[in-house]
Amino acid sequence: MSKERNAQPPEKLTGIQLKKIPSTAVGLPAIVSALTHIKKEVGVLKGIQLLKNLNQKDGFDCPGCAWPDPDAKRAFLAEYCENGAKAVAEEATKNKVSPLFFATHSVIELSKLSDYEIGKSGRITHPIYLPEGKDHYQEISWEAAFALIGKELNALDSPDQAVFYTSGRTSNEAAFLYQLFVREFGTNNLPDCSNMCHESSGVALSETLGIAKGSVTLDDFNHADVVIVIGQNPGTNHPRMLSALGETKKNGGKIITINPLLEVGLMNYKDPQNPLKWIGKGQNLTDVFLPVRINGDVALLKIILKLMKVEENKRPGSVFNHAFIAEKTSGLPEMLADLDRFSYEDLLPQTGIAMEKIKEATALIINNEKIIICWAMGLTQHKNAVDNIQELVNILLLKGSIGKKGAGTCPVRGHSNVQGDRTMGIWEKPKASFLDALEKEFHFKAPRAHGLDVVDSIAAMHAEKAKIFIGMGGNFVSATPDTEFTAAALRKCDLTVQISTKLNRSHLIHGKTALILPCLSRSEIDLQSAIPQFVTTENSMGIIQQSHGPLNPPSKHLLSEPAIVAGMANATLQQTRTNWTQLISNYDGIRTKIEATIPGFKNYNARVRIKGGFYLPNTARENDFTPSPSGKANFTLNMPSDIFLATGQFMMMTLRTHDQYNTTIYGLDDRYRGVLNERRIIFMNPEDMKTQHLKPLDLVDLTSHFNNEKRTAKGFLVVSYAIPKQCTATYFPEANVLVPLKSVAKKSNTPTSKTVIISIKKRETNKKNEL
Template identity: 55%
Template sequence: MENEKQPSKTNNDALHFPKAENPFRLSDLRRAPVENWAAGIPAVKAAFADLMEEKTLIRGTRALFKMNQVDGFDCPSCAWPDPDDERSPLGEYCENGAKALAEEATSKRVTPDFFAEHSVYALSKLTDYEIGKMGRLTDPVYLPPGGTHYQRISWEDAFHKIGTHLNALASPNEAAFYTSGRTSNEASFMYQLFAREFGTNNMPDCSNMCHETSGTALRPTIGIGKGTVKLEDFYDTDVIVIMGQNPGTNAPRMMSALERAKRNGAQIIAINPLPEAGLMGFHNPQEIRGIIGGGVKLADKYLPVKINGDMALLKALELLLLQLEEQHPGSVLDHRFIEEKTTGYEAFVEALRTADYTLTTLAEQCGVEVDDLKAAAAMLAFKKRIIFCWGMGLTQQPNGVAMIREILNILLLKGSIGIKGGGVCPVRGHSNVQGNRTMLIDEKPTDAQLDRLQEFFGFNPPRKQGYDVVRTIKAMHAGDIKVMLSMGGNFLSATPDTNYTAAAMRKLDLLVCVSTKLNRGHLIHGKESLILPTYGRSDKDIVGGQLQIVTTENSMGVVQYSKGMLDPVSDNLLNETQIVCRMAMSTLGERSVVDWKTYHGSYDAVRDAIEQCIPGFSNFNIRVREKGGFYLPNAARDEQRFAGHLGGRAPFTLTQLPDNTLQEDEYVMATTRTHDQFNTTIYGLDDRYRGIKNERRVVFMNAQDIAKAGLKEGDKVDLFNYDDGIERIAPLFVVVSYPIPQRCTVTYFPETNVLVSVNNVVEESNMPASKYVKIKIRKHDARMLKDV
């Protein structure tokens, strides 16, 4: 447990307080042409450049050809599904997947000696990009009370410390168990089992920040909080509508599906404030025509909606569809479907027709010309096979739940859900975020789910609803959460209101992070902190001399296995399931009724338990080893059976238009990621498709807004938010002129998470509304940096 190079307690760094935000410094912005297509040879070059930077070209390239293959390992990046049929022999991966693998397969190491040489304060002065490039963690380390450096600790001592802290709590509800979307099904199931046998449903997870809104909107309407399409539906559809999502960066492999859809005759409507390259065109680097040809034009119609103008746009489309139905009775709406499969149609139509808005006012509110709205409605009018896709551009709006239900209203009018080539497709982010929720990582489980756990394991799980992410932050701040365990992820940088969240985390008695790499969430710590290193998805996971498999669930409900093939970076790693089981054994001891020791040594035993506790997993160990895995049941998709409380019918939903009034000097800001980034992991400083090189501290603005504010492109500015009567400041950003609707701005996260109030949340889902933040922009005042 003793550090080989024990730092002095009088180290000057002890006088400094690590900053929660990225350093306020610029990196010399260079502009390049904005792209109107994605992928192609530049994507291939970028992918292999990262392998070279991480000094893992041979090792990493060998792994690339096994990533997303039937007998390989699942990409640690996004959750886009793999083809059910044949997979590309050249590689089933995209540029960002290759970058994720490069960081996982890196030859760089973060050892206890590294921590002895670098204080927490010194590391905090680095950017997230610099911190992430340090390499893979090799050994468990511990930060003692008042300590300035993490130091080596044995696994046994680490688990003992966790158990001691948890058992000292006055109530199990003083602990929180956070989960990121990279955690396997097996580890997620055991993690929630540990939390519930310990006695709490405090299980915040990354769904609370990305697609909780989707599940909240979908479950009461169609009876399931997931999408209703398969990948093959994209190949045989008439229209694909993409809203608030950028495939070229967020799910690049989706573009192959869009390309195939286009070649099969589908049309695509793209709805987004920014004209993203991945919405406009695609050069497939695995085909000759994608390399030397013109590629494929994707969007047949691009609608440049204002931020949070989506509801007005959807209502405009509904008005137009009703008008077209009057002109062509029985040809636009599916009245048989409406009569047999829905409820509330008459009330919905009446509300739409008697509302105090017109097509003209709706066009003004959404920022899209009437003629363009009419053209989009015409594309939908006489088609039935329609897929709506969306991302966090919708789910992180304050009225995101209502907007998704409005999408469902359109699909219900058309009878376009539960059919081949039609339905809803929330495009999930992290590779197993959907699987986490299926594995009962959920702060509000149903009684039926808890009853199954109780029947199989023999303990009575807690029934009180637990804390989600936002409630966890507030509870930590109030001193009601004293211990937090984080299974992967970077809680600090992923969450809103950075300084408020940091202050909350500093109040923890103990913070435990299970991680593969160093991140800023390890530097804003509790009074004591542990970092426990684990395997990456590509690493060989050998238990009892046998190479193990783990499982994941993709965006379309397919459960498949993943088998690593790289030698681990250290002999002192444990897999996530073993870490959970060891924490449980150290904490619960003799009072536990769960056979943690068996699950510690056998993933198959874990899957047998999952089979008994979660519907849809019959013969789990057998079916998951079949080629391509298996689909989970989906009554909305497979049977057109929707909300159970309405006899299997789907209700039309009555919604309201939002009030998007701004003060004269206010703008709406949406946070987004660069193309050189996945969630909070920063791969580089370029945003190639948007023409941004070597910088992240930029604010995209409309050219007319720039001129009206007395600014010019390249000016340095400070950004302010005043929600809750609190001044929040993000200093030192560079103005970039971009084709974005007026009064709308876009910035990158996590640099501007500091501006997102912890109280600015989505109605019903309680997610941070990071895509709708009211800000003010002022010329940079150098005094803002006086404390840096």
Template identity: 60%
Template sequence: MSEKENKAIHPENPEKLKDIKLGKVYKTAAGFEAVASTAKHILEEMNVSRGFIALQKLNQVDGYDCPGCAWPDPDDHRSSIAEYCENGAKAVAEEATTKILDPAFFKKYSIAEMSDWDDYKIGKSGRIAQPMYLPKNGTHYQPLAWDEAFKILATHLNGLETPDEAIFYTSGRTSNEAAFLYQLFARAFGTNNLPDCSNMCHESSGVALGEQLGIGKGSVKLEDLYEAEVIFILGQNPGTNHPRMLSALEKAHKNGACIIAVNPLPETGLSAFADPQSVSGMLGIGTTISNIHLPVKINGDMALFQAINKLLILEEEKEPGKILDKKFIAEDTHGFGEYKNHLMQQDLDLLAGTCGIPLSKIKEVVETIKYSNKIITCWAMGLTQHKNSVDTIKELVNTLLLKGSIGKPGAGTCPVRGHSNVQGDRTMGIYEKPWDWLLENLERNFGFIPPKEYGHDVVDSIEAMHRGECKIFMGMGGNFLSATPDTQYTAKALQQCDLTVHVSTKLNRSHLVTGKEALIFPVLGRSDEDLQNGEKQFVTCENSMGVIQRSQGVLKPISEELLSEPELICKMAIAVLKENEKIPWRKYMGNYDAIRDAIEVTIPGFEDYNKRVRNYGGFYLPNSAREGYFPTETNKANFSITHISPFHIKENELLMITIRSHDQYNTTIYGLNDRYRGIKNERRVILMNREDMDAHNLKHLEQVDLFNFSDGRERVARNFLVIEYDIPKQCVATYFPETNVLVPIKSVAEKSNTPTSKSVIIEVRKHSK
């Protein structure tokens, strides 16, 4: 496109305000409102018959896996009425819509015009029905045949000076089969540049758990929540992000578990839950979920758990043998003595002040849990997106090690994943730092020498594109621009590329900020029926708890031009790499059992893959921590010494955390209402403590601009409305992706390199028109 038109493109949501409406803040999640919202979203996107079929088969054994979150399905009984949540239904409505973006749509709307739309309007436009191409200096996408699209891709890839000039990004909704083929294609091409959305969410969890326990995954099963005595929910809002988790927490609470919510904001889903499948739930009568809410300061979790752990050790000294699991510590852990000495040097009053929870309250928590040894810690991105995230997660694990709360029923680690197969992608080898065993297996099974040098993760990829070192960006799903930090910086990085390629179902902002040329490859969604050579195919996914299960779409695709992701990858590989006896791409795209056979001989834990995945509910992958052994360097679970590093916030600064609204999943905006927080028809808001509003001379609903000045560069998000909210002093909350522009590209978590989207230092100033 022309330089003039390129400057007109907004790499983020336009700064327009709507007519905001504020209502009551709900005290109970789900209930009748969830049912009504589900019906509304489904009927807006499709007819009753298609909607009924879509929901009937959602998360069923003979149906398809939810394209939303990775919360596990029950191992035994699944509800025939609704084995899904409100936001899962919204995800299906978005994907299964019958609104089609045909060539006439793209002829009518230029890139510049669509860039003036907000993310909600862009996402609601409809499904992309055919391959699209944006030529150099073009202003509109143009339709083209698949063969021509593959030819353009092959010409660009094969014209690179080195394979490392290409980036192959992956979203978490890609199936196991597609993920395996994608990493095989990238490595056969010659690069380990395989960033994925894990780099931006649970990478910190994987690093911490891998170093301490020897496996970068959670250790619990769903049934463990029902047996737990104590469940910590940290940095997570399950009522919006993983609503089906509420059913498990409700059952745990009824079974006697003490549920402790650790979160800067009071969240409705952690307060009470009205099960919409019960009469009382439909009437809005809720069941209590959390017994205790600890309104911790942003990034105060490490200090809180250091205080808890020190107090547990002191209680053990008062009652030897009754508080800590000394046998487990002696036989199965390493480093307890050094860890204890470190904690004894910590000042409890300083720890309490750092986390923002009165020491008296922390002592009450310790009194509540000190005799319990079935403890589960659940966490999400509220913990993983800080500079010290890896160490914070290690401090949670220290608690479990003190209590022997791992490798036994009702206890363990539970990092709650986002996208429905983000964990499966990593299992399949989507990783920029490949394991030696994976490279050896690829070489043995497929007859090529894969690259051994580590590739780029997400942040590294952005930096490399910005420097002009990477010429081609390919995104297998997702909305890379809106999901990543430092929006303006990332936009310029993408515009440096010669070609950007997005494998997508629907239009998103990443299609509007492109390289010199751009391609959109439209594919089947999770709910779409997949026929290859006249035979129905299914794919598989891995949920948060390590279950591999099948997923088979049931809906008629909205266009005959759509390819499945496995078929697309195979055809790309044939176009770029040519035919290869050692990698039978044509065989793989014709029968997905052949892909699973290849996975079986390459990835450990997939013995008898095709047979076991056809069993009811699939099968569990091996999990060393669950089974009670720890393949670390010490062959034991390791205590870890962590150090608190309080933020030094100046008088005119605030610490910002980015959050989701209830009408949102990741970067997909389903609507403009945040029902549980009482905010309707607006997303450009900043939630502030009343005392901070007074200190900054700000009124309720006053218009402000938000600034970040890290690295000596001004970043600004303009035109936000101040809303008084119950949040700790000097802490504020805003929705992403609207404020991703404020997240500095160079501010990342130590070891995991995850962007620090949950701890951004900002200044708030009255809006300048």
């Protein structure tokens, strides 16, 4: 028997069922699904206690997505979505992973489970330790765990030999302390989940508008004439966004959807907060649907820009907002001239869309100025991801659709505090002004050299240039690309430390020595010095709000994330002048330090106690683009995809199921796509299936091709789906093994999980159960 820990989910099929794709999203089925999950994981009474506090002004912030809550009145018992309910149920589960569990289950045994099975094991109750050469985690005291971390960190030749990763669920308080600890230790090696998702958005928006955040508020959706949703599936990933889109439609606005797959949630939905709407046909959302080919976005947007330019030349002043352009922007002549280099004949085949449909969408853009553009991973995880987003900005700038009510940019973030983590300083490329402020407040010399992002951290660990990995939340090995390479990198570390609530695959792919440090979840009471504490988070639209959980922790041996950071700092930093113990005794002290070092947090403790919180300053929202490189909003020159597919090759993108949030798998169904009880599938165009001599549910192996390298993922079932020709889609993390580490977006270094070139080989046998 192999003693190697499995880095990938097992190649095991679970019994697929294909159902008719529903015609509408949310409504009663979503409520039933959420309540069923709550009942199973935590029970009815505890579940009601959770849900009545979820996303309420005096409750706790959902640990799922970063979609904002209404500023004013919130729903009494349903200010959450199906996946939000599942997220809190997962964290509050009755199941527990105790030292006895680890004594009876070896790491090798656990690694043979699926990610779904691993996650269902439950909450980790004690800090645990895996000595070198052993195969069973064992209990360790907090004091001994912190001492081990301090000893190993201080034994390094350089602080840059350690990597400190952060997940987007970490609170502002924990994130601020974490980055302070890391920088006092002496490195900027602070990779985070942003490196794998919206890093491209941050780069694109900083270069064009001078701020790495979106410019709209939730209320803007009530006033928009047109909302463009591109490269995003809110019905699964941000379901509460559907309510905002419903308000746009109710107020007479139009919605353009641009996506390779037709996603049910963007077509029609039933408001779960209104029982009168649970029956009937639901509310239609999308007015124009453009099924763009994978990575055909820049080509499509250039066609739209060219059509806008033609109409402006016909009717000068009727399409472009010349007053806004003259006062606020730079680079228009160059951008318009560059459009002439591209012909419709060259661009149109890249889109896979009929010109008449593109003209229909363009007409809505031409005839309106209050335009919001929303996007997510479908744009950010390509080689030309920054170009994708900057081309969107070009459209908004031509229309003057930034810094006005009902208009602007809306990058829809994933994890609930991923934006807050970056605001708190979790970044490998910190600004000098931020480091200056840290030095002044905390009296140490901050490192100035840029650190490692996720991709560079993996490469450094693999080359044994980085020897310690500490992860504040997340499931690193399942979230990152190139699964086997990443696993090999982690195994080369001297020490890996995971700060977690529940068991995941990253606990089983470890360094020579490993620690798991269990922390409180956001839904639990956090007592410091016998006084209940609250933490704060920042949502996608820059609102800072407090969060305090109602539940008793599942174990007396858990510590809060801030307390864990303080414990590591006290054990490691021998010359620190920071009183870490005092900071965690009352989190107001942490917030006072945040106020002293980060702009926008004046009177932090007082303002965040106002129910609903407060907005951070946003220059783009205020029509101020002076922070950009030119001091104005910048038009840019962007390139379409340069990827060429050979005969027999396909473009593959990874995506989530409806029973999943990032790497957390709640169940095995993807009901909005009609796939139940199976994750090892590949969606294919029916005509491509005929060309490849494939039938529905044929068993295939997938091979990715990059720079003469090949990576293989075995045992996937073919599912026919409405997706453009030569385009395919698979679920992650099962398909992450196919994503090459070195295939990254220009400028942002984000893995290109949405543009993986693959070939598909049919298995010799059709006996599915032989897998």
